[in-house]
Amino acid sequence: MKGRPPALDNSCYAQFTPRWLYSILSAMELAVYLVFLVFLVAFVGTFGRAFFRGAPYAPSDPRAIATMLGLAKPAQQDVACDIGSGDGRIMITLANYCERVDGYEINPFLVLWTRMRLRRRNLSDRVKIFRGSLWKADFTKYSVITLFGIPYIMKELEKKLLQELPKGARVVSNRFTFPNWKHAVKKDRVYLYVKE
Ligand SMILES: C[S@@+](CC[C@H](N)C(=O)[O-])C[C@H]1O[C@@H](n2cnc3c(N)ncnc32)[C@H](O)[C@@H]1O
Secondary structure (H helix, E strand, C coil), X not given: CCCCCCCCCCHHHHCCCCHHHXXXXXXXXXXXXXXXXXXXXXXXXXXXXXXXXXXXXXXXXXXXXXXXXXXHCCCCCCEEEEECCCCCHHHHHHCCXXXXXXXXXXXXXXXXXXXHHHHHCCCCCXXXXXXXXXXXXXXXXXXXXEECCCHHHHHHHHHHHHHHCCCCCEEEXXXXXXXXXXXXXXXXXXXXXXXX
């Protein structure tokens, strides 16, 4: 046989597929796209919001966490707080030393994830994660603060912490310094501040 093969004729299938089925399938396809779009916007939006109202999400590595806690020396009687708590890793580590640990986190996905991690470890009753902005939090009860922020929040945060923290409170900051508050100790890239 020579020449091109005969063209496929789909018309026999088309006539067995009713128009209403096409409409339903198209509507379902549209719904799937819409749901995907809503999730995409929510996901990008929440991470973007964190970027503009604080720091973007970047977890502290285990070595930095060990240095932070080594400098802050959290103890049983301390009430500790991780500001912008991400996936909750610092809160979970702090719970090995302190009876009460809090965290503030603006990103609802990370809050959800942290709550699941706390539940799995039976820590939910003494380790609390608050969804919301650190700028609205009240830090007056905390004696230990851990922080991994970003340079452009440090000036405003310094003011807030100096106004609210009790005397003797220790603040450990991973990587970034406050503009005026003099650190007591620096180790690797972690800074310890003590409220006088
Ligand atoms: C650099 S990450 C640090 C995460 C965690 N503390 C750690 O060291 O692994 C900063 C976190 O702060 C959160 N964040 C940013 N702006 C915030 C705000 N205004 N209030 C509360 N959390 C905020 C971000 O969503 C992000 O999870």
